[in-house]
Amino acid sequence: MADRPVYRTALGASSPDRITLLGHDLAREVMGEVGFGELAFWLATQRRPSRGQTRVFEAVLAALADHGFTPTAIVTRLTYLSAPDSVQGALAAGLLGGGSRFLGVTEDCGRFLHDVLTRAEGGPPTDDAGWDALALATVRARREAGRFVPGLGHHVHKDGDPRTPRLMAIAAEEGLFGPHLALFAAIGRVHPRVLGKRLPLNGAGVCGAALADLGLPLELLRGFALLARTAGLIGQLAEELRHPVGNDIFLSVDLNNASVDPDPYRPS
């Protein structure tokens, strides 16, 4: 290694009298001019989004920001209870629950739709009949493989997730209803023919489809769910400061612990 390595970034940079972000003067061209959703999109793609792209993106972030007492919310509250000196630790702990099960559907669904589209012979369909045929083949293939379809089904919103039609409508209004949303919608239409029952297209899934249609990097779809959730977890912490429940949650687990002393299954 004869030479020192040089590292490049097109994000933040500074010199004594100037700070740039994404190649623009931070103080004059970004602060006060660029909204936070718009900026997050821009940072992720290094392409400034249009007003419509920003609106769809922010609708996705709103859909994913907070779902009440999820495991991630409970984790953030309990970590803050235990280590109130470290807000960053409480937020990081909550985000660590953003994995395959609770926040992963968004990414899984976006990647799944993208894979199907990439492999579709002759390119993506051009009419509803074409979409239905592709969706039908897709659902059949999953069923034959014994695998479920990402984004299909919800344990609470059994008759329909209200986020799904709303996000599709927003994307359509902004001219951003692209192939991922089209395929997802078609899956919603045709799957009962294969599965014998109607399942809802869930909100996490439609968010993945919309993010993929926006051209955001598939590897980071989970990251956008985490960005949304960061705002939600700050909300959870703010509420915990005003109306604390973390200690009650802890005690409800600890005091309902059957093993206080009697050694429930004593190891050999």
Add this chain to the structure above:
Amino acid sequence: MADRPVYRTALGASSPDRITLLGHDLAREVMGEVGFGELAFWLATQRRPSRGQTRVFEAVLAALADHGFTPTAIVTRLTYLSAPDSVQGALAAGLLGGGSRFLGVTEDCGRFLHDVLTRAEGGPPTDDAGWDALALATVRARREAGRFVPGLGHHVHKDGDPRTPRLMAIAAEEGLFGPHLALFAAIGRVHPRVLGKRLPLNGAGVCGAALADLGLPLELLRGFALLARTAGLIGQLAEELRHPVGNDIFLSVDLNNASVDPDPYRPS
């Protein structure tokens, strides 16, 4: 504990046919209607911000989103290099650097200004002379205690941090130049009389002052810096995907390691 504990939240909630966020219908009243910065403010305060409050808040987030190859950015890239299966881990690791030194100035400055204002006899001043007098007493007291003034000084922007006048101007435009910003500005005017040299009011500090003037919870000012940085770290990951440097950074450390074998200071 005779009864089951009941936990309350006013954030996200859902029933089979409805999802609410902050007491509003998520699909109809939030998605497509509320920007992400606005939503983050709302979640943190449970008060919907005005357009001006949102603009100041988003200007702060822009100022803090990314500062290039900070320790947090390097940490996120190295963690992704090491565990690419876990985007949440890479983001969480980066956020864990958001503590007292690199991201803490925002919170420290907001709290410091608030403490001074709370203790000011007769309430906050009403004119510039009053602000200057309070600032002078404040800087003197810090100097006598051998402590520096939070938000004062910057290792790069020695002649002025361009974010500071810009954020003050935005706050003033929106009618949100409150007592924290007023005190901070006064500190900027008077400190040379005490310290014998002129230091810049830094960008992290002015962000803390502006957030405090917005009425955001002081305990969570660091949290907003972390929210901004989450967007920046996603940008860092997106760039790492396109132009990876994490492995070069790792190797530049590892291969410049003097201890490969010769046991530099052999323990007893």
Add this chain to the structure above:
Amino acid sequence: MADRPVYRTALGASSPDRITLLGHDLAREVMGEVGFGELAFWLATQRRPSRGQTRVFEAVLAALADHGFTPTAIVTRLTYLSAPDSVQGALAAGLLGGGSRFLGVTEDCGRFLHDVLTRAEGGPPTDDAGWDALALATVRARREAGRFVPGLGHHVHKDGDPRTPRLMAIAAEEGLFGPHLALFAAIGRVHPRVLGKRLPLNGAGVCGAALADLGLPLELLRGFALLARTAGLIGQLAEELRHPVGNDIFLSVDLNNASVDPDPYRPS
């Protein structure tokens, strides 16, 4: 920066045919020869501990490894529930609760005792009467300052924490009952004269005293509590795999959520 920086470490190093750890041949001199507690001590101090030092250190680790359904244990189980693909995330999330409140007493107590000893005029006492006098002055000073004494008091073990006399006895057996433990024991003897009631010396506190007497770095006492807890959290995960309760804990919080729809305190 004309030259490349060079970084030194005396921990792990390797060349094509040899791996060293702490300056010793890893395969021949460490593996199979050095226990894990001994190695952890050695890594932290770069001094190989004696058999007695190792025994006291491992007794501390045993005392801190697991305390049942603490917030950290609940957090690890819920994070695993939510992101089972990332064991590292579940462990990291649990450790993030190891802050000032739940795991911090060990560090606080060790630092506190060390500060008192450092400031004691004429050096540490040489007999019990001297220790009692120092302890008395210490407890009085804390009381006058309105602050409690770290390591004193326990919400469950009101009549005595069984770990405390046991750890003191082990340290004494090994000739490692040093000034921190002596001061802590004296605080246990004299505090009722000041406080008017007898409080137990708690286990977390005595661990801090013992670690300080072992000469471990005070800045990292919390780190040893976290090392112990890592073993405990792996135990919690192993148990969760065999007898899962994480989902029940989550549901007990979520289903006891009063805010499912009725908007408990609707924001303006």
Add this chain to the structure above:
Amino acid sequence: MADRPVYRTALGASSPDRITLLGHDLAREVMGEVGFGELAFWLATQRRPSRGQTRVFEAVLAALADHGFTPTAIVTRLTYLSAPDSVQGALAAGLLGGGSRFLGVTEDCGRFLHDVLTRAEGGPPTDDAGWDALALATVRARREAGRFVPGLGHHVHKDGDPRTPRLMAIAAEEGLFGPHLALFAAIGRVHPRVLGKRLPLNGAGVCGAALADLGLPLELLRGFALLARTAGLIGQLAEELRHPVGNDIFLSVDLNNASVDPDPYRPS
């Protein structure tokens, strides 16, 4: 949910006058009696290990504790630099790199060997010829699938990883050289016949084989690597306190940043 849920754990429990760990009196039967490696094994399996099992387990932990300036070590140092108030954050950040690439080989190799053994018709072989035949079929199948064999190959120790024969010898000495190690050793013997070149059996892989032979849960093999690494990261922090290099590492990246101002690839 008519009744309060009850949660069980066989790990830590306490009543006012007694603390138990794994069903034993913590103070009398565990502290001073049980080493830390032994305890970690016991917590993970709820079976107290024999002296030989503990020795093999601790040899694995020694092999994985620290490998110098790995990404995880750099991350822990940089996070501590940035947030020195949170030791737990610095350790957690380092552990988050313990994913698929750098610490994952141990788990991958253990699981892989287990899968092969589970699927072997007629049960595991009983002599070297049988092991070689199974290994040969295994390596061939991987090669035909275009996949590499977990645990085979090392970028530095090309002529042999010294940890591998040592760990096998220790396991043999303790009568714990079981089927996973036998298969791994056979892969080492036969793979050149398939691959046309000799690759080393690496240390991370042999650790996975040994942990699997110890009967530890396969889902948590990565967890033991993380436990070992926690001790290593505490060592890295202790060294950083004495001989700091974190800031130099940060500056070497930041100052070698080509993008300070000239906007390297200006976004549109």
